[in-house]
Amino acid sequence: MEKLNTNEIEEALKNLSGWALKDEMIEKSFTFKDFKEAFSVMTHIAFECEKQNHHPNWENVYNSLTIKLSTHDAGGVTQKDIDLAKTIEDIMAQA
Numbered sequence: 001m002e003k004l005n006t007n008e009i010e011e012a013l014k015n016l017s018g019w020a021l022k023d024e025m026i027e028k029s030f031t032f033k034d035f036k037e038a039f040s041v042m043t044h045i046a047f048e049c050e051k052q053n054h055h056p057n058w059e060n061v062y063n064s065l066t067i068k069l070s071t072h073d074a075g076g077v078t079q080k081d082i083d084l085a086k087t088i089e090d091i092m093a094q095a
């Protein structure tokens, strides 16, 4: 999968509210009511990642979750990351 250039990423991010390009990754932070809610959403996301065979770099501290997406094999952001970010937004909208 081809790395997207900065313009292509910025264009894609127009449809992904709150996601930003930083250090060759796209990232967004979320806050939940408590750990249980955060981990429940993470579990949901994890199953979708398995389906897409594409996985996040993420950090959870109690009720906060920071997700960073890049395609390790490509060394940057690809369409796979954009697709996974959209999936994550859909999950958050349901939560």
Ligand SMILES: C[C@H](O)[C@H](O)[C@H]1CNC2=NC(N)=NC(=O)C2=N1
Residues within 6 Å of the ligand: 053, 054, 055, 056, 070, 071, 072, 073, 074
């Ligand atoms: C073997 C397997 O398909 C690869 O290691 C996949 C798994 N998930 C992945 N996830 C991410 N974010 N980047 C990858 O390059 C990647 N590669």
